[in-house]
Every structure is written in structure tokens, then in C-alpha cells.
Amino acid sequence: MVIKQRLATQKQKPSSPTKTKLSNILPLPVTIQKLIDVDFDFPAYFAGLIITYNLIISFPTSFQIGQRYLEPVYGSVLSARGQFIGMVASIIFGVIFGNQAYKLYIYGLNSSLLKYKQKYDKQLIKPKTPTNTDLIDIENEPSQYMHAFDTGIINIIAYVFDVSAILIASIPIRLETVFRFSTYLGPIWGPIASHSVSDYPVFVTLGIIAMLVSIRISFFGKTGIMKIVIGYAYFFVVGVASASFHSVLLRTPVCESIFFQAFLFGLSGIILKLLVIYKNGCDKKLLRDFTETASKEQKNIDLDNPSNSINNQENNETNSSRSAAEKKKLIKKNNLKMFLSFLPFVLTLYLIYKSAYENMNCSKGVSYLHNKDPKFNLVFKHESPFGFVEVIDLKSEPEYRVMRVSNSIIGGTWKSTNESIYGTFYYFDGTGISAASFHNQGVFVDVVEINPSVYFGALKYFEFPEDINSKHFQDGRYFVENAKPDTYDYIIHDIFSGGPIMSHMFSQEFMKGIEKILKNDGIFVMNYVGYLNDTLSIGTFKNTLGTVFNNIRCFVDSKKIPNKLQNMVFFASKKAIDFEFPESVINPDPEHITIKSMVLKNMFENEMDFTNMDLPQNSIITDINNPLSGLELPNAIKYWHEMHEYFSQDFWINF
Template identity: 25%
Template structure:
């Protein structure tokens, strides 16, 4: 047995490092903290996506999360100091016993140690109760905060909302772990042993949090929040139970024999015991309420999603791998037409006019022009690849007053569709492979939008697909991966474009859609994409959706190939007669928008060549987008705000908060 500096044996046998780490308090927090923190880091951003999109929450979220933990640590240090725990300092507990005689009696020292331990225990238990209640109530408070998203705006809104969810929970975890690392009065160790314990404790939590964050799959968020709230409440209950049994949050230990245990034989003692478990009961009640009554946590469509006076009807909804996907009908008309849209988070994937079957997104028709390019040796059986992540266009053609629709289509068969370019190519006999990361998007497109089945449907990541696809497979590649206010940077890197070039035939054509602006202050993302396209392909030409607003944030479609790009003049196909449409329907043929007369398609395919980009390509502008240094996400932030405000101007707040 090692003795103290004054030659006397310490009052208790020395606690070894492993024993320090395996105390109930420290071990439970080493397990609990990564589970909850990893969940928070994964779930908190995705919970913001239906209201704010995917870009804004990334701004400062990790930094503010770390700052929240830091605030919790500082509060823990302050609590330890001001709660009287300094009466028995960590230094004296760490076997730095003074060589001079102690200034107080052994009884006073013991009482001070008990006081310190009680304060630490109370602080941790109270903190865990608060954390559990925050988690359990967060699903209510977040929904309330979402109603003020218009006032908050896309930059501040996500972080103001996280003040009621992620940030206080992380601060609570930092606070609890700080108190857990303080030595108890019965723990006598060298200061180096204590410091090693703290380092291992912190390192284990950081490492496990990273592992859990990386390994946690995408999926429903509400059950994860439920589970975290219950887990924290149960751990708090465990701490309370051990305190009742042993007088301390610990397993049986001879060092705790003199601890005073809570009195449960008296009426006040029993009442205090019952009161201590009220937080657990509240957590379970709130979880049950959310599970059964909260519309945002219910699978499928409930009555609460479609109130009687609503202007919208949600036909289907599902929380999938990319977030909430829903299909919505609008009751009022736009240009005397009804629309049905598919929503993904704070974005519209696609939509159709009910009376005409035409797309509400005019730019979706431009990629069809790949078949108009001259100087190509068309094979007997052409193949095309359409890449989606969760794609959308934000410039709705809702304000195009094409009233001719009403006169021509009044007696035709109505229907809807998405996947405009792929549907048209399919109808023209092209074998189309579609890559979509979200299976729900593909299912809803078929079920609610009359989308024809492609040649092959691949439910996987687009980048991995183009990396593994065979060489020289496709005549055309339709690249449409805009989502949540921006594009996935990994699909716009030079390496990704080289992979696309590899899987195309030598005279193959890439049609790439992106959303950007030619305004000098907002054109960095556009310039970088143009520079990267020109680095990968010999010939690149770009067109924009709105020639009347040259610097607006709008859709742009680039055609890229190794051969010169010139277009044949588009010749509108003859409209099928009503008798032909009825005959096809009776024969069981697939009637979709590609067989219907489409003034919008004809107008766009006949006119898009008159809408080239206003600014000529300048290789000195923009960055080359590379996998090892991909800053495209940061470049898109200004454009993402324009997209967010455009969505809010097109559809009201009630539409967005009801997901």
C-alpha cells in the first residue's frame, strides 16, 4: 500500500484507474452521452429540412453544437465551485495531502465530503431529468417554432429552433459529464491517475459519438428522439434508485457504509421519493402523446393532416431515407388549372397540371433536346441514364398564361406525371435507366403521377452508380440532382464528370440541370460548374429558363459532349385525336403526358435555343471542383436563400408546416 506524503496511510485504499472509470456514474454517462449526442447530430439537421431546407442548418451547426457542450462544461465547473464542493478540493482528494496539519477536524472533513458528493449527485440527476424532458417535449416546441419560420428567416430560424432542442441537450450532457469527472470524497488517487481518467472519459465519449454518428442510418426521426428521452430518464431513475439503496450512485462498497440514505419510512420521505420519479412519468406521458397524437410523428396520412378548411390535401406521406416525401393536391386553381405536387422537405420534386398532364416545371422539358443534337450516329436501340437524388426545379411555370390549354384539352383524358424527360424518352423507344436514391420517390411517381416504368430502376447513390456502371453504355445522361436549395457537390466534381464521360458512348451527350444566377455577386457556383464542365468535355453549351430575368436565380441546363453541339429544329409532333386517345385507353395502353398535346413542351423545345446564358464562359472565373477540395456547397448559400424565399412566395406557410 502506498502511503501519503506525511507518512500516514490514506483513509481509504487507493482507487485504480479502471475502478474510477467503471463507477456507475461515469460508466453510464460514457455509454449514454455518445448515444444521445450521436442521435442529436444526426437527427437535428434533418428535422429542420422540411421547413428550412438542407443548407442553412449546416451553417454553424457543428460549431454551435461544440459551443453548447463548452457552455455546459463551464457551467459544470462553476456549479462545482459555487456549490461548496471546494470544501474538499479535487487536489486534496487526489492524494496531495498537505504536509502541515489539517485546519479542521476529521468529522468536518467527512461532512464536507458528504456535502460535496450530495451536490454532485443532485446536479447530475437534475441535469439528466432536464435533458430527458427537453428531448420529450422537443417535438412540440419545434413544431411551434416552425410556425414563426417566416419571421425568423432561413439563416437564423434553424438555430433559434435548436435552442429548444439540440443546443440545450448538448449543454446538459457537457454539464453532467463535467460533474461526473470530479472526484468523490471517498476516491483517493494520484492527480495523474485522475487526469488519465478524465482524458479517457472524454476520449471515449468523442470516439463513440463519432462512430454512432457515422454508423446511424437515415430513417424516422421521432422514434429516435423518443428512445433518447426514455433512455436518459431511465439512467436518471437508476441514479435515484442507487441513491435510495446505498446513499450514493454506486454499487455496494464498504467505503459507503457510513452514507446517510434517504428516509422512505416517513410520509414526507415517501412523498419525496415519489416526486423524484415524476420526470420519468412526464417523459413517458409526452412520448405516448407524441406517438399517438402528433401528426408529424405519425406514419401515413391522418385526419389532422387534412383539416376541413385547408386549401391542400395530402394524399400520401412517408419519412424515407431523404426525409419527408409527400404528394399534395391544391384545391384552388392556377391559370384555371389544378396542380398536384410531390414534396421532399422544403422542396418540390415535381408536379403536373391535373387537366393537361403537363409539367408545372418548364425546364424539365429542355433535357429532351438531347435527341435533337446533330452529328450523332444514332444506334438502333438508344439508351439513356437519368440521375436523381431528390430533384426539383424552383421556377414554377404557374404564371405562364397558356390559356390555349383550356381550349385544346377540355375533352381529353386527364392525368399527371413526373420524370418528364425520362417519360418522353421512354415513349420514343429509348431504354431509360433511372438512378434514384429514395425508393419512396419512385413509388409515389408511379402511384400518383402516372410515371411509366423505366427500363431499369436503380435505388442507390448516384455517385456510386456512375463509378460502377459499364463503359460506353449510354447515348444520353440526364443529370438532375438539385435538392433543398442546392446540388450535392460530389456529383459535380471533375472526377464525377469523368465517370459520366466514361459510361457514355464516344458521341454521347450529357444534359445537366443546375440552379444558379449570372448576377456577379451570386455567380461563383455557376462559374465553378461551368469551368469544371469545360475541363471534362470538349464542347459545352448552356441555356437558362427565364430570358426576361438574366440575373435571376433560375434553372440552367448545360449540354456537354466530346462532339460539337448543334441542334436540329424541333418539330412538334401531331396531336393525337380524341378517337386515338380513347382507342389507346380501351386497348390498355399507357396514356401519359408524352402522348398528350403539350403547348408548354412545344414552346420550350422550340424556343430554348434563344435563351443562352448571357455571360460568356471565362476560364479564369470560378474554381475547379475536385473531390479533394470541393467547396461547391459553400458557394451555393446565397442561391439557397433565394430558393427558400421563392418557395415561400409560391406556397403559404400552412403548406410547409404540414408535412
């Protein structure tokens, strides 16, 4: 059908006096507009489906990768700071670059079309002679393929996918280098630099791809306004679908997400290239069929008009525009080009392998790469949906063991005595220290932990009792809302990890849930890590607790260091709160002095006097309002600096 249409169109063109018989078997030169007007076929629709699918899942996945990979070094607050703005800016840059790439593509395609037209016109006027080298081998004129416009754009997108795959697969390698400058870059510029070499370049390539597709489908519009509407509609659909996918995207191990994304992009690039090869083959066959059909018709004309016949030798020479040697050379060139087009995927696979087996951050457990520094020894590592969980032995004097979740040290013990490195944990008797202590005293303990990796790390490396009364791996708010009323005598709330303050776990509504499951004379204990001069936070927590409990007391590490990060332990109850310690605990024999005895002996010296503090009066946390959200960034910056005073850069990048 296509051949007949093209022949019919060509027959309508009047012949010039200088036109040779050869012109009857060559297709007329096409224009860009004619190529654009060609209807989509299955390969084009299939390519569009692959591209759109990749865009929809890649925007949220790349966003999540960029944040989660940085969390062990910078924490969740600093890792997320400005990331959305950076993503939007990167996409806009990609859109601008994609628009320029499209203009260059049009310029190149137009040049190819003009070149073919010049060869066509020259061959019409000047038949083949030994000196005429501008002969046309129509099957190897890609600009004349019916779907040249679409296959050209798909081919460009395929190579952009290759670049994206290489960029994604090499994220662990690049970040490993950037992380080594994290102390120098600091908590502000460090995350920006890290995003700039990890997810931002990927967003640029995604912007390029989205722009090219948007431009192509905009030609479905019949008017200028409709073209603009259709083009922007594609961005809108991809954006809404990406946002929807982000809302249900599970937190899988970050390196697995990287490898999957890189492999998917690389494979998509291969599929798109194969579609281009297939479609070019189909179009080449159409041209071959066209010339064969046209040649047969020309022969019939020559038989009817012997005076117009062409010498067979001249005809054969004309139809064979290239010698056998030239065609063989062209085949080799095309084969080499095809081979080289698949090399980016091979490079992607190599980078995935290198990142998986030669990068410590992507190892599934502890590897030899983690323990090159004699100052510390990693004994446990697991990437949970809530961050990297590690247990590290520090070879200081005395030696101690800590549990790390992302960029937070949630607990630890001195190896010589097995006592907590955080003295205030003995206030509520804290890494499972309190739960183990109560259990060993015969108290029934229910443990609620959202991160199972923390529990198993404590079980194996911190002597956490295995026969605990019950354990619940779920969100604490959910547990409180579903627990039976008047159940507990004592509830310990210790969830702070240096990240954002999760208002749903500190809100007035949550405190009312605590009140419901506590017995009438029960005590609620809440640990917060902050600064004594941060009166807004202290006052807000006190006020929120005060909406439910009549009596509140708070004890800190040391009142003498108000500018240092420290634990603050709030006790709240409806009844008066009194403490009684056995004499053997606070005044033991010199041979039996422990950290616990020293901490409890000085406990009352470190009690906060709320009456002498300038605290806010009406600031409380609710489910819909968190007055402390504005402090997350400055507190995260302070926390980062203090943690880097206690532990070296090599410690933090060793995950």
C-alpha cells in the first residue's frame, strides 16, 4: 500500500526534459514535515510505553536513592534539605538541554535531507559516469526512510538511557570519593555536593528524555495551542504518576535500587536500539520494494517504447551504485556501529559488579573493606527499611561497643563492664539497657521496636534477653492506640535519633494514648536529645506532657554544659514522682563503684528547675501542628558537628 501511494505521488510529478530514465526508479526526496506526518506504528508506540514507564518509576526512585544513600553521613534532615528544589532545577536544566538537542537533531536531519536532494538532482541531470561519485544507493539513505524522524528521536533517547544507566551504576563509586571530603565540606555543602554527583545528573537526563518525548507527541496537535497543550500534558501525566508511585514506593536496600535502576535503563536502551534497527530494516525493505516495483514499470514502458530503452549494461551499472567491495565495507561499518552501540550496557554491567563487590557501602554484610582502620571494627551491618544498622567496636582505651542507625548512635556499652556509655540511661534503668535490666529483675516487659534490625543487633551483640515477655515490631503510635487500657505501670519512650522530630510520637494525642494504657499511678518516661539553652523545645515538651500529666520532672547529663548536646529524661505521672535508691547503689564500697552508682548519686544535682527557666507557655505539639519543625535544620547541623567531634570522618563513611 505504501509503495503504491509513493509511486502514485511520484507519477503526478511532471518530467523535465533532462530527466533520465533512472529518475523513474528513485523516490522523490522527502521533507521533514512529511516525515513528521507519518503515522505511529507498533514499534513507536512500544518505545513510547517503555520510555514513559521508565520516567514514571525513575523520578521517585532516584529521589529516594539520593536521600537514603546520604543518610548515614548527613542524617535524614540534612540529606533531604533542598533536594526537591535541586531535583526540579535539574529537570528544568534537562528540559532546556533536551530542547537544544532536538534543534540540533532537526538541523542534522535537515542537512541529510538536503544532501540527498542534491545527489538526487545531480543524478537526474548527470547520468552515471566514471567521474560521477554522487550516485545514490537508496537503501542506505536513512534520511529517506519513512520513519526516519521517529527512529532518530528514539535512537537519541536510547543513548541518553545509556548515559543514565552509567551515571546510576557509578553512584556508589562517585559518592565514596565525595564522602571522603565530608568533614571539609561540612553539613551544608556536603549534601549539596553529594547530590550533585549522584541523583541530580540523573534528573538532568530524565528531563532530556521527557522533553524529547513531549516535543514528539506535541505534533499530534493540529494547531499551535493544541501542540503546547499536548506537550505540557505529557509532563503533567508523568509528574502525577511519579508522585503517586512515590507514595507507595517501598524502602528497599539503596544499592539494590541503584542496581535495578541502572540495569533497567541499560536494558531499555538496548530494546530501543533494537526497535530502531527493526524499523530501519522495515523501511529499507520498503525502499527496496519501491525501486524494484518502479524498475518493473520502467521496463514495461521501455518495451512499449523501444526508442526510450536503455542499454542493459548502463542500466545494470546505474542500479548498482556501489561496487561489491564498497557494499562489503559498508556492511562491516554498520556491524561495527551496532557492536559499539551495545558497549554502554556492558559498561553498566561492569559498574554494577564493581559497586556490588568492591564498594563497602553496597555489601550486604560486613566485608574486609569495613575493617581496614585499626581504630574500630565493624561486627554487624544490615540495611533496614529505616536505615543502616551497625554494631561497631571502638579500639579506644577503654574499649566500647556502639549501635549506629544511619548517622545516630542510639546506644552502647563499655566492653570491660558492659555498662551503658550513656549515663542518663540509668535514670530510667536505655540499647535495651532498661529492658534487659527490668527483665533480669523479674519484671514483665513488652518491647515495641519499629526496626527489627535494631532488636536483632541488640539480641546478638548487647546481651539482650531472648526470653523477653513479648516483642512487637511496629510503629509505637499504632501499638499505643491498640493496647488495652490500664495495662502498664511504667512506659519508656526513647526514639530520638538525631533526625526530624516525629510529631505523631510526641503529640498531645499520643500522650493521651499513653495516659489510657498507663495505670492510674503509672509513670511515663521520655528521653529527648537536645540542648539546655533550647528553651523552646524543652518548654514545648513540658507543655505537651502537662496537658495530660500533673507531675513532670526532668533530669539531664550535666547542667554545667548547656551548649552541649545531651540526653534529657522527662518523667511524667498523674501522681507525685519520688525516687528511692538503695544505699548500696548510690554509696557502694570503693571496690564496687559503677557508672550506674555515680550517675544516680548525682542525679538530683542535674534536675532541671522549670520555675527558673523562661519557657513558652502555650506551645504544644499536636498531630497537625509541630512548633519545633523550624528547629530541625539548625539542630541537625549542631548534631552533625557534635557527632563529628566524638567520631572521625572515617567512622561515619564506614557503612
